[in-house]
Amino acid sequence: MDIKSIFVIALGLESWWPRKTYYHGTHAVIVVMDCTDRARITLIKDQLFRLLRHEDRQHFVILVFANKQDIKDAKTLAEITDALSLRCIKTHDWHIQACVHSPDTHCTMV
Numbered sequence: 001m002d003i004k005s006i007f008v009i010a011l012g013l014e015s016w017w018p019r020k021t022y023y024h025g026t027h028a029v030i031v032v033m034d035c036t037d038r039a040r041i042t043l044i045k046d047q048l049f050r051l052l053r054h055e056d057r058q059h060f061v062i063l064v065f066a067n068k069q070d071i072k073d074a075k076t077l078a079e080i081t082d083a084l085s086l087r088c089i090k091t092h093d094w095h096i097q098a099c100v101h102s103p104d105t106h107c108t109m110v
């Protein structure tokens with residue numbers, strides 16, 4: 001796949017969504033989850049499903065980075081998969097990847 005455009009979900013970004021030029025032609029959506037932040041999971045799920053419902057965004061793939069997996073009370077991959085209802089997504093390919101960010105390595109897959 002020739003990926004030309006990636007859309008990253010971050011809290012607060014929804015104010016940009018009405019601007020069609022911002023996401024037009026998006027090929028991949030990356031969701032970066034803070035797995036220790038239980039309060040925001042529902043909000044992120046809502047944002048993701050809002051994107052999925054949008055008629056202009058039919059052909060992107062979804063990559064969820066489950067970050068902060070080194071922290072003891074972080075939600076596991078299975079818990080994040082359930083909390084985001086990823087298995088309900090039948091119209092788009094998706095993948096969830098555990099990772100840890102550190103200033104030295106920037107991002108380590110675990």
Ligand SMILES: Nc1nc2c(ncn2[C@@H]2O[C@H](COP(=O)(O)OP(=O)(O)OP(=O)(O)O)[C@@H](O)[C@H]2O)c(=O)[nH]1
Nearest residue numbers: 011034037066067068069070071099100101102103
């Ligand atoms: N242990 C650990 N710390 C991390 C990881 N990723 C980020 N941090 C640290 O967590 C702190 C907050 O970083 P983030 O959660 O990315 O910051 P943020 O999303 O802008 O902050 P909030 O919006 O307030 O949650 C920083 O000190 C980061 O270095 C990780 O995978 N593991």
